[in-house]
Amino acid sequence: MAQRSASKRKRHASTTRQPHTHGKSRCLRILRQLSAYIDDELSTNICHEIRRHLGACPNCETFVTSLRQTVSLCRHSPAPTLSTADRALMREKILKTKTASSR
Amino acid sequence: MIPSSTIRRSRASSSMDPQSVKNFDTLYKDHADLMYRFAHRLCGEPEAAKDLVQETFLNAYRGFDKFRGDAQISTWLYTIASRACLRMRRRRKGAPERELSLEEFIPTSDGEFRLQIPIDGLSPEAALHNKQLRAALDTAINQLPKKYKMVLVLRDMEGLSAKAVGSIMGLNERAVKSRLHRARLFVRRHLSARGLGEALIDHNHDSRGERRN
Numbered sequence: 359m360a361q362r363s364a365s366k367r368k369r370h371a372s373t374t375r376q377p378h379t380h381g382k383s384r385c386l387r388i389l390r391q392l393s394a395y396i397d398d399e400l401s402t403n404i405c406h407e408i409r410r411h412l413g414a415c416p417n418c419e420t421f422v423t424s425l426r427q428t429v430s431l432c433r434h435s436p437a438p439t440l441s442t443a444d445r446a447l448m449r450e451k452i453l454k455t456k457t458a459s460s461r
Numbered sequence: 462m463i464p465s466s467t468i469r470r471s472r473a474s475s476s477m478d479p480q481s482v483k484n485f486d487t488l489y490k491d492h493a494d495l496m497y498r499f500a501h502r503l504c505g506e507p508e509a510a511k512d513l514v515q516e517t518f519l520n521a522y523r524g525f526d527k528f529r530g531d532a533q534i535s536t537w538l539y540t541i542a543s544r545a546c547l548r549m550r551r552r553r554k555g556a557p558e559r560e561l562s563l564e565e566f567i568p569t570s571d572g573e574f575r576l577q578i579p580i581d582g583l584s585p586e587a588a589l590h591n592k593q594l595r596a597a598l599d600t601a602i603n604q605l606p607k608k609y610k611m612v613l614v615l616r617d618m619e620g621l622s623a624k625a626v627g628s629i630m631g632l633n634e635r636a637v638k639s640r641l642h643r644a645r646l647f648v649r650r651h652l653s654a655r656g657l658g659e660a661l662i663d664h665n666h667d668s669r670g671e672r673r674n
Contacts, residue, residue, distance in 0.1 A: 393645055421568065424574065424575050437498045445497075452489070453485070
């Protein structure tokens with residue numbers, strides 16, 4: 359996966375400076391659907407249309423790669439952990455507040 | 462993602478004595494770590510996260526009788542935490558609430574189509590070993606307006622379904638997906654900003670210790 363993305367990026371590095379041969383409105387229409395596209399929520403027809411556009415628009419394909427990478431980083435971001443001492447301290451504070459408010 | 466004990470517990474919860482410290486302890490023991498992880502991701506720093514966890518469990522303790530047992534306990538707690546987070550006025554305020562429009566995320570130059578961070582050829586896990594990259598990601602997420610950040614955290618970091626996120630935030634799935642898309646584009650734009658790559662190297666020392674818990 360990573361290797362495939364890397365090879366794609368190399369391929370696009372030489373093409374990103376090509377001028378657009380289509381209207382930007384088409385890119386904006388694609389951009390609106392990219393999260394649904396990478397989450398595999400779109401119909402086959404729309405996916406096919408997007409793939410066709412990405413094949414013809416190096417900027418959009420680079421963009422979708424960067425969005426995939428962003429989502430992947432969020433999903434793999436390390437989970438913050440709670441220390442045993444803090445867990446116990448918070449429990450005490452909650453019970454103390456609850457007791458005080460019940461009086 | 463959600464432990465199976467949660468499901469069993471949700472079925473038994475209707476018989477919980479609302480005033481029982483023992484039952485509170487069971488709830489706290491099973492879910493404190495989960496809620497802290499969520500709170501830390503929402504607040505971006507440990508002290509505010511601890512305040513939010515305490516507020517969440519205190520409200521849960523007070524509201525045992527309102528929990529009908531028709532949802533997972535974790536979903537109920539996420540809902541309480543999300544509402545508490547929106548209410549709490551933090552000393553360190555986040556980005557002001559504003560709407561994000563798709564038009565603002567259209568790159569304006571070639572360099573902004575790709576990420577400007579050291580990720581080429583690396584798995585996300587390997588890339589995230591880089592402290593500066595983690596700090597850049599955290600900064601981007603923390604700059605999100607809260608309602609977008611909440612959706613991104615619940616969906617892409619906590620791993621909940623769009624339906625569950627909608628249930629927690631009182632939104633339909635369409636609204637959840639719309640906010641999620643904008644939130645992802647916001648973070649992507651931050652990570653693709655020109656000069657970020659150099660900044661990650663130049664400010665090597667500045668970002669140390671930013672992820673202390």
